[in-house]
Amino acid sequence: MPIEFDQVGYTYIDPKSRKRKARRVERGQGASERGKWGTDPDAIWALREISFTVEDGEFLGVCGHTGSGKSTLIQHMNGLVHPAEGRVLFDGKDMADKAVAARVRTSCGMVFQYPEHQLFAETVYEDVAFGPRNMGLSADDVDARVREGLSSVGLDFEELHEKSPFELSGGQQRRVAFAGVLAMRPKVLVLDEPVAGLDPKARREFLALIKGLHETGLTVVMVSHSMEDLAELCDRVLVLSEGRRLLLGTPDEVFANAELLKSVGLAVPAPQALALRLRERGFSLNRGLYDVEGLAADLADELAPCLAARFEEAGKR
Amino acid sequence: MSEVAVFGQYWAGDSPVHRMDPRVKMLLSLAVMVVVFCAQGWLGLGACAAFIVGFFLAAQIPISQALRSIAPLLFLVVLTALLNVLFVQGGEVYFQWWIICVSEEGVTRAAFVACRLFLLLMSASLLTLTTATLDITEAFERLLAPFARIGLPAHELGMMMGIALRFLPQFTSELRTVYRAQVSRGATFTANPFKGGVRSLLALMIPLFTSAFRHAETLSSAMDARCYHGGVGRTRLRELSLGRLDAAGVAAVALMLAAVLACNVLAAGIL
Amino acid sequence: MAKPFVEFDHAGFTYDGQRFVFEDLSLTIPQGQFVCILGGNGSGKSTLAKHVNALLVPDAGVVRTFGCDTRDAEHTYFIRSNAGMVFQSPDDQLVASLVENDVAFGPENLGIENPELARRVKNALAEVGLQGFEKHETTALSGGQKQRVTIAGVLAMDPAILILDEASAMLDPRGRAGLMRVCRELHEAGMTIVMITHFMEEAAQAQRVVVLDSGCVRLDGTPGEVLSQAAVLAELNLDVPFACRLSLELQSRGIPVATCITESEIEEELCRLNSIR
Numbered sequence: 033m034p035i036e037f038d039q040v041g042y043t044y045i046d047p048k049s050r051k052r053k054a055r056r057v058e059r060g061q062g063a064s065e066r067g068k069w070g071t072d073p074d075a076i077w078a079l080r081e082i083s084f085t086v087e088d089g090e091f092l093g094v095c096g097h098t099g100s101g102k103s104t105l106i107q108h109m110n111g112l113v114h115p116a117e118g119r120v121l122f123d124g125k126d127m128a129d130k131a132v133a134a135r136v137r138t139s140c141g142m143v144f145q146y147p148e149h150q151l152f153a154e155t156v157y158e159d160v161a162f163g164p165r166n167m168g169l170s171a172d173d174v175d176a177r178v179r180e181g182l183s184s185v186g187l188d189f190e191e192l193h194e195k196s197p198f199e200l201s202g203g204q205q206r207r208v209a210f211a212g213v214l215a216m217r218p219k220v221l222v223l224d225e226p227v228a229g230l231d232p233k234a235r236r237e238f239l240a241l242i243k244g245l246h247e248t249g250l251t252v253v254m255v256s257h258s259m260e261d262l263a264e265l266c267d268r269v270l271v272l273s274e275g276r277r278l279l280l281g282t283p284d285e286v287f288a289n290a291e292l293l294k295s296v297g298l299a300v301p302a303p304q305a306l307a308l309r310l311r312e313r314g315f316s317l318n319r320g321l322y323d324v325e326g327l328a329a330d331l332a333d334e335l336a337p338c339l340a341a342r343f344e345e346a347g348k349r
Numbered sequence: 350m351s352e353v354a355v356f357g358q359y360w361a362g363d364s365p366v367h368r369m370d371p372r373v374k375m376l377l378s379l380a381v382m383v384v385v386f387c388a389q390g391w392l393g394l395g396a397c398a399a400f401i402v403g404f405f406l407a408a409q410i411p412i413s414q415a416l417r418s419i420a421p422l423l424f425l426v427v428l429t430a431l432l433n434v435l436f437v438q439g440g441e442v443y444f445q446w447w448i449i450c451v452s453e454e455g456v457t458r459a460a461f462v463a464c465r466l467f468l469l470l471m472s473a474s475l476l477t478l479t480t481a482t483l484d485i486t487e488a489f490e491r492l493l494a495p496f497a498r499i500g501l502p503a504h505e506l507g508m509m510m511g512i513a514l515r516f517l518p519q520f521t522s523e524l525r526t527v528y529r530a531q532v533s534r535g536a537t538f539t540a541n542p543f544k545g546g547v548r549s550l551l552a553l554m555i556p557l558f559t560s561a562f563r564h565a566e567t568l569s570s571a572m573d574a575r576c577y578h579g580g581v582g583r584t585r586l587r588e589l590s591l592g593r594l595d596a597a598g599v600a601a602v603a604l605m606l607a608a609v610l611a612c613n614v615l616a617a618g619i620l
Numbered sequence: 621m622a623k624p625f626v627e628f629d630h631a632g633f634t635y636d637g638q639r640f641v642f643e644d645l646s647l648t649i650p651q652g653q654f655v656c657i658l659g660g661n662g663s664g665k666s667t668l669a670k671h672v673n674a675l676l677v678p679d680a681g682v683v684r685t686f687g688c689d690t691r692d693a694e695h696t697y698f699i700r701s702n703a704g705m706v707f708q709s710p711d712d713q714l715v716a717s718l719v720e721n722d723v724a725f726g727p728e729n730l731g732i733e734n735p736e737l738a739r740r741v742k743n744a745l746a747e748v749g750l751q752g753f754e755k756h757e758t759t760a761l762s763g764g765q766k767q768r769v770t771i772a773g774v775l776a777m778d779p780a781i782l783i784l785d786e787a788s789a790m791l792d793p794r795g796r797a798g799l800m801r802v803c804r805e806l807h808e809a810g811m812t813i814v815m816i817t818h819f820m821e822e823a824a825q826a827q828r829v830v831v832l833d834s835g836c837v838r839l840d841g842t843p844g845e846v847l848s849q850a851a852v853l854a855e856l857n858l859d860v861p862f863a864c865r866l867s868l869e870l871q872s873r874g875i876p877v878a879t880c881i882t883e884s885e886i887e888e889e890l891c892r893l894n895s896i897r
Contacts (some may be wrong), residue, residue, distance in 0.1 A: 098762055098792050112529050142533040149523075150530045162552060166535030198559070202661070212534060215745040229789050231661045231818050233857035257792050297794060301379035306883055313891050324862065328869030335875050335893055483717050515717045518759045567712035574673055575715075575773065576697060576707040580729045586724035586741060600690040 033123040033139060033219050035086040035109050041117030042079040042104055042275075078104045080275045082118070086220065086253055091246050093253045093262035093283075096272035102255045103145075105272065106174045106222050109253065110140040134298075141218030145225050147209035148202065152178060156182070156208050157193040157201075163216040180213030183207075184242060187334055210241075220251040227229060227256075237258040239265065259301045263287060271298065284320035360418075360478040362481050365594050366408035367479045371488035373595040377602050378476040384606050385468045393612035394461070397468050400605040401475070418478060419470045433459035486510040491589065504580030516564065520557065523540050527556045623811050624635075624648045625686060625781055626672050632680030633667060641667045642835030644681070649814060651780075654807040656815045656823040656843075659832035660857050665816045668832065669785040672814060673703040684785040686780070701730055704774030708786040713851050719745070719761075720754035721770055726777040744776040764795025772804060781812040786876035788817060798824060818863040823847060824881050831856065 033245045068337045079101045080166055080261055086092055086109070096102050107113040108120050110171045111133035111347040122140070125132045144150065153159035156343050182189045185207040192200070199288065206226075213221070226242060227235040238322045251283055262269050271279040271286060275295040287293075290308050305313075307322040310331075317330055366374070381401070382444025389393045401614075405415055433455060440453030477485070497503045536549040626649040634640045641664040649655055659665040670676040671683045674690040680685045684825075685703055688695035707713045708879040716722040732740065737823060739864045745751055753761075758769060767787055784803070788796045800822055807827075815826065823829050828845040831839035833856050839846045844882050847853070850860045850868055863886040877893065880886040 092480070097794065107529065110533055112532060137533060137535055142530070144526060144530045144533075149528070149560055150527050150552075150556050151559075152552045160529075162536070162548070163534040163546075172658060207761055216534065231857075232859045236857075262861075300794065302883065303866070306866075306887060307860075309887055310890060313887075314894060315890075324865050324869060327864055331890065332870060332873035332875050338894070339875070481718070483721060511716060513713065515758070519711055564712045567707055567709060568715070570670075570675055571705075571707055571713035571770075572715060572725075574675060574700055575777065576700050576729040577725070577731065578697075583728050584731050584733050584737060585728060586720060586734070586737055588734060 034088055035116070035140070036124075037082050037084050037108070038121065039118035040079055040082040040099070040105075040108060040115040040120060041077060042108070043077050043116045057107075063288060070230075077109075077275050079115075082277055084270060084277065084280055089249060089251055090195075090267045091252045091254070091265055092267035092282060093205065093269040094253065094272065095257065095259065095262060095269065095298065096278075100272040100280065101275040102272055103224055106142070106224060106255060109220070109222050110142050111136050112142070129132065137269060138163075138216050139218055140220045141213040141216055141332070143210060143213050143223045143226060145223070145228055148197075150207035151197040151205060154196060156187075156197050159208060160212045160215050160216060161196050163212055165218065166321035175218070177215040180217075184210045184214050184245070187211065203230065203237070206230075206238070207241075214245075218250070220253065222247060223252065223254045223315040224255065225255050226273050227258075227261075258301055259287070263301045273298075287321050359481050360414060362409055362479070364407060364409040364479070365597070366404065366475070368594055369479075370474055370589050370591055370595050371480050371484035372589060373591065373598055374476055374480055375485065375488045375492065377598050378472055380602050381472040381475075381486055381605065382469055384602070384609050385465060385472065387606070387613070388465070388609050389613040390616035391461070392616050393609045394464055394468065396612045397605070398464075400601070400608070401471055404475055404601070405471075408475060410475075410478055415471060415474060415478065418474045419467075422470055426463050426470070429466055430459040430463040437576070438550050461489050476583070483511065483513045485585070486514065504583075508580075512568075516561075518569055519564075520561070523560055524557055527553055558576045624684075625651045625653075626814070627684040627687075628668075628671070628678075628681070629680040630681035631665075633670065633676065633678050639658060639659050642832075645656060645837070647830065647837060647840075649812065651812055652807075653828060654803070654815070654826045655828045655830060656817060656826035657830045657832060658708055658818060658823055658846075658858060659822075660818070662834070663832040663856075664835040665832050666785050669705070669783050669814065672706050672783050673782070674704070692762060696822065697822065699893070702780045703783060704777055704779035704781070704851060705783045705785065706767070706770050706774060706787045708789050710763055710770055710790070713770050714758045714766060717757055717759070718754075719750070719756045719758055722758055723773045723776050724764045726773050740776045740778065741772075744772040746896065747775055748772045748786050748805070749798070758793050763791050764798045767795065767799055768789060768802060771799075775806075779811075780799055780816065784815045784817075786816050786818070788819060788822065796822070818858065820847060820859050822860060831858070843881055847881040858859065 062249055068129075082105065094102050094106065104113060104338065108127075111120075111122075114128060120127045122132060122136045127133050127136060151159055151160065160178045160181050161174050164174045167179065178193070179189050182192065187204065187207050192208075200208065210226075219243075221252060223242065227238050230238060239261060242252060246265075254262075254265070266283060268281060269279070269283055270277065270284045271293065278296060279289060279292070287304050290300045290305065293300055300308070301323070302323075303322040303324050303326070307317050307319075307327055314344050315331070315334060317327075317334070318331045319326060319330065322330075381404075385397050386393075388397050402412075405412060434451055435449065435455070437455040437458040438450060438452050439455070440457075442450060442452050443456070469535050480488075489510065490503055493501060493503035493506065524560040531549065531552045532538075534552075536552055538553070539550055626647075627725060628645050628647040631645045632643045634642055645664075647668075657665050657668065660697070667676060671678060671690065672685055672686070674696050677683070677691045683690045685699045688699060689798055690696075690699060703844075707736060714722050718768060722743055723741070723744055727737050727740050741754070742751075743751060747777045750765065750768055750772065753765075753769075761769065771782070771787075782803075784799075788799050791799060796819065803813055804813065804825060813826075815822065817823060824843045824847060826843060829839070829841065829843050830854070832835055837853060838856065839849060847861050848864055850864055853860050854868050861881050863883050865879045867877050867889075870877045871879075875893070877889050880889055
């Protein structure tokens with residue numbers, strides 16, 4: 033079920049006062065109020081002219097600075113936020129329609145930043161069951177969903193289901209929160225910085241978990257600050273800057289634009305950045321996108337002949 | 350992120366009223382309210398209105414902003430007016446149906462009370478529009494300081510108020526996030542409270558409480574680490590001092606009181 | 621060697637009286653050093669940080685800060701006023717709504733009078749690159765700016781040592797870079813810095829790196845010595861710096877590069893090899 037963004041614009045100011053402001057602009061006052069962006073308190077537009085489609089089964093990465101509109105963008109995907117301009121279509125149907133939006137809620141699972149902060153129930157079981165119960169499922173179905181949700185995040189149902197979620201470690205709490213969303217059996221999983229604040233071990237485990245979920249056929253949209261993670265996991269990457277779409281394409285295509293990304297204060301993955309600098313200093317390195325292994329292999333190929341020649345020379349002497 | 354004006358919102362500026370000592374402003378705004386209450390007739394109320402408009406001009410706050418800031422409380426004005434219309438009887442009867450009776454005296458009384466309440470709200474909003482919340486807490490704390498001798502924890506009350514104000518916007522944004530997260534999980538907050546509504550409400554309130562405790566734990570460590578040990582021996586970055594502006598403010602309010610009293614006497618004399 | 625500022629002498633600590641977070645920890649931090657403490661969750665690194673300024677005191681052994689036993693309540697005030705601490709979540713440690721009031725909170729508690737107080741607030745904000753933010757509301761700042769305000773609030777107390785307890789964990793890359801720049805500048809001006817982190821690129825910029833593993837010092841040395849120990853770091857579930865991973869990959873392919881820890885080092889190393897042909 034593709035999610036299509038059609039010329040979406042969003043503003044924090046309610047449409048009425050926006051009209052008032054627009055009139056003022058027409059009268060020649062407050063003209064400077066336009067064109068202010070990002071974290072500026074006077075900012076009017078959080079998103080502007082955004083068009084793209086989340087395709088079935090893809091892994092889409094979203095990156096951009098704090099205040100670039102990432103969080104606002106993904107909250108359009110399950111109808112939590114409605115565009116001020118343009119349309120968001122889920123499976124070809126406009127989400128402005130309440131019946132469509134209600135259906136989308138269960139097909140599009142949204143995991144917020146620090147999802148463990150939203151845990152509330154007395155037991156892990158009750159917390160995970162919250163979503164399925166809201167869907168009006170029977171007790172048996174709810175039970176099946178809870179078991180399924182917990183097992184898909186790698187937690188042991190027997191061991192944990194009667195515990196209080198607040199007794200668990202931070203990493204486990206986050207898994208429970210994940211399970212609560214997965215128990216609704218969404219088709220699309222939207223993640224807002226799912227590994228923020230985790231230590232390296234937990235971070236790696238979580239990314240592996242997300243990768244596994246995607247491989248089972250789930251469409252995944254992930255917001256992240258880590259270009260390395262995006263390059264490794266995503267089919268496509270969407271880069272936002274000041275509420276607009278800056279780049280959209282495969283990691284190869286996006287991270288070839290090191291200069292453009294730098295101009296808006298974003299980096300490219302470390303191996304790619306090093307490869308680009310080395311290219312400027314006389315290495316050929318002609319792949320589109322480098323990871324550590326690829327870079328090591330190409331560097332070794334390039335350096336081996338001249339090193340061999342040097343050893344030969346040294347041998348002759 | 351919401352730009353909707355709320356009662357008590359600060360309107361940044363650098364007018365003489367903004368620059369006045371917050372303690373004086375706090376006391377004077379209380380005084381203005383008392384004066385408004387003292388006004389006996391339409392003449393006195395008119396004088397009050399004139400002075401309050403004058404104060405807003407001095408504060409360089411557009412009247413539209415002032416009206417917007419009290420808009421959420423205007424229902425109080427309407428409610429009081431309605432009650433007066435219904436319960437005060439006398440004079441010519443304009444309209445009668447069942448137990449509802451609208452009379453001349455009721456309408457006059459309602460109009461008068463509504464105007465008075467409106468002016469009271471305006472004078473209260475003048476204080477909050479021209480004084481940052483922090484200055485209000487500080488003024489509050491300092492005005493209470495003399496009572497510390499009889500055991501009133503003035504410093505602690507001020508500190509509590511300050512921290513509450515500091516965390517208010519944060520809790521608002523956290524509440525919004527939790528709300529959206531639970532709505533994403535199919536929670537409904539308008540539905541029948543006996544059919545999942547209570548659970549939804551818990552899903553909203555419990556995360557908010559746990560987050561408050563989490564904040565409180567770190568905050569107390571952080572305050573310890575920064576050597577907080579109560580009000581004793583603490584200095585202040587901002588020292589409040591009275592100036593010419595404050596004298597002018599006191600004079601203006603005194604003048605207002607005199608004018609209103611004169612109007613009262615005048616009105617009484619004529620009647 | 622400069623005199624020790626912080627000294628853990630066979631220190632042990634337990635939260636519940638049974639399981640020790642660390643049992644026999646000995647560590648000395650001299651004046652003027654920039655030391656990074658690495659470790660996974662549960663390694664005891666945050667507990668260690670809270671011992672430096674007597675927020676926690678050891679159950680066994682001794683911790684001395686500026687030569688004073690932290691268990692002695694008489695010294696607590698002296699230690700805390702000279703050992704400033706920044707916590708993980710900026711939202712939980714800002715006390716006031718306005719930037720200048722928050723920065724002034726510490727020195728106000730110390731009883732610093734004006735005009736010295738106002739001077740300190742102004743200087744502290746300048747030191748973290750937030751001049752002119754005095755009247756801003758703290759809630760309207762970005763995460764990185766908030767964290768710099770909390771550092772300014774600590775600096776205004778004129779501390780001799782700055783402890784950062786995972787202060788960068790919740791920041792975005794730009795906020796982290798800004799925080800690190802401020803720390804480097806402070807260190808160059810003579811500040812002793814103890815930084816708890818799990819970001820390798822931050823550790824690479826320190827003078828000394830200590831790796832903790834279940835309450836014990838596992839590695840201790842210069843960033844070059846510690847961060848090149850890829851096998852140990854991997855075993856402790858820590859990240860291995862990118863430059864180090866690349867060096868090892870190249871070495872396994874028969875290229876004689878030195879084991880580097882920063883990207884500029886490996887870049888120079890590769891260019892040197894390339895220029896020989």
